[in-house]
Amino acid sequence: MEPELIARLQKAGKSFGEHRVLDQIDLEIRPGRLYGLVGENGSGKTTLIHLIAGMLAPDAGTVAVWGKDPFRHWQIRRQIGILPEEDTYFPELTAREYLGWVARLRQISDAESRDQMERLAQGFSLGDRLDHLVGSLSYGMRRKVLLTGAILGHPRLLLLDEPTNGLDSQSTQFLSELLAAHRIGDGSAVLASHDRRFVEEICTNLLVLEKGRLIGKTDVQGA
């Protein structure tokens, strides 16, 4: 693998029972690029994100992130920020506690995590809700907490599944700015979204999935 490559999928495929969810996926993820993943419901966007994150193992082909199989080398998840489509919050914890646990598990120092948490919370208009139980927050607020958790510590690769779900326009704008800064810092991100306008505005590359096959790869901004 070339040194600058973050992830490479070669002929990767995944089935659930009889259902072939992903088939023959060839993809390279490079630093300083934002990849927008679009496709209809059930086209395999979430599964592709899970494969790159190492949350699932491919049953055909290979997936390598920084040259390693992410399913076996789970340690590389320290450098990956994941926002799953499903809720992974604990309703029993406050937003601050939840983010604190994310920081500890990702080995981010307390001082750094506190600083980043405050700034991100301010950007996402979460500031006064950090000490509320996550279970008592609205859907949009919960998504902001999860998004903050994914971005915390500035992982080099962000895998965001439906990042704009539940976000107001101000927070969407803040997310766009964060991702732009992330890109400038040589970070990379894969955003699975139905919000095609957002994806086209922010992403450098557009990936189109249809029935588990990658049918389109477009360099949107020619970057």
Added chain:
Amino acid sequence: MADVGVLSRQTDGGDRHLGDRLRLLIRLVNVLQARRTSEAGALLVGFAGIATVLACYGAYCGARHYVACGLAVEGLVLGAVAVWLLAGVPLQIRLARDHACMLFLRTMPVGPVEIAGLHAHAGILPTIGISIVFTGSLLGAGIELWSPRGAARLLALAIGLIWVVSLDTCVAMVLSRAGKGRAVLFGLLLAWWLLLQVRIGVHLTDGDNWVSQIVDVAATDGGLTILGVNTLVRALTAPSGQVLQTTAAAIVHLTAAASVAGYVAVRLAGRPPRRATGTAVPIRLSRPVAGVMRRVSRGALGATLAVEWLRILRSAGKASVLYSLIIFGLVLADSLRPEGGTFVLPLLGLGAAAIAVDTCTSVLDARRGNSLYEVCAVDARDYWLGFTTAFGIVLGSLCAVQVLALGVWNLGMLGRLFIACTTICVVLADVGVTVTRHSRSMSPLKRLLLSVPFGLISIFLTLLVLSLSFSNVAIPIVGLCAFLFFESRNAQRAVIRRLYWNLS
């Protein structure tokens, strides 16, 4: 542009040690548990110390009585090991089913060893509790523990604790993660269990000492030998002269079994936990029966009853099936015994009661279905009644089917059994859920005080319904239970609305 200061890249410190990561995860889970189990669990934990001492003393006295009856000590030890092996599994399974927690861990840099360790930790408390009770029963049975030879046995018990935790973790991992392997394991276990029952049935002959006969069959059973159960039983019951040899063999065997189980558990822990495939369980009679229910009881209640019937059959079905298998095996073994069959009904009833109390709260905590009712503006009382009745009917049917499978075609008996089991489930589920929900807002001391009468009432009701429903006074008993049920419903209305319904 966003403040780039936010994005200062994290420093690449060295990886934490495995122990540190595991300790961190255990702390997280402990924090969650402490906040989640502020009701029934807090009661149990608060009570655990005293209960363990009492149980240990009870086991000691029970074992003395058992030995005084001239029954084989091996039988007692075998039973105790079986309980020991089963004690930690439910909590491990519960953790594996905590979808949000498992998904969260998968998004974090957490490895399979830590996940397996977290599961082992989840089940260790009841396992240690049973170890203490187990030791009490060994002392009661006159097994030498406080001597140099006894120290060897204690060492075997200590290794046994690790062995039990490893096996439990392996079972939890297979049940929650293995795909085809799970089906194969389940099939093998079922085949082994039935074979053991049949062998016991075939070997039992007329005579009083049926425990010895069962022990003889178990001693030659391949499954129990491979797992290490027989080796441990031999080490604990060996005569003085053979203690050291048998204990050494047991330690080697248990270590090997624990290593294999641990290896399998860690391998499986890397996989994501299995979830529903999206295909409905093909229960052919579920739809027609649901249709009949809806027609018999019209309106929102009928619809709720029908929906809950389907929900229970298709979601909590696994627990019910597991319950059926365990109870069915015990009932079969009992009925094969000369002059057996006397434990059939209490076992069925107690099993049904236990699963009703245990499952109802957790099923009701899955709020997806409840939100649906909220959207459809179904009355909370209808929902409650529909849920508990449907649950009672499912378990009552299971009990009746098991008796039918034993070849008992007495319809009157079946009817009474069905009514008894259904009533027990409905009453206990309602009382249990009410107490659990109501106690959420109470202080720990009040919760503790509430749990004692609740436990006593539950046991009393179960035994009362079972004993009386088979002596031709079923109708008054059913009436009494119905009264209690409606009373508990009335008591629940405010509680449901305030504590539960509004939270859905």
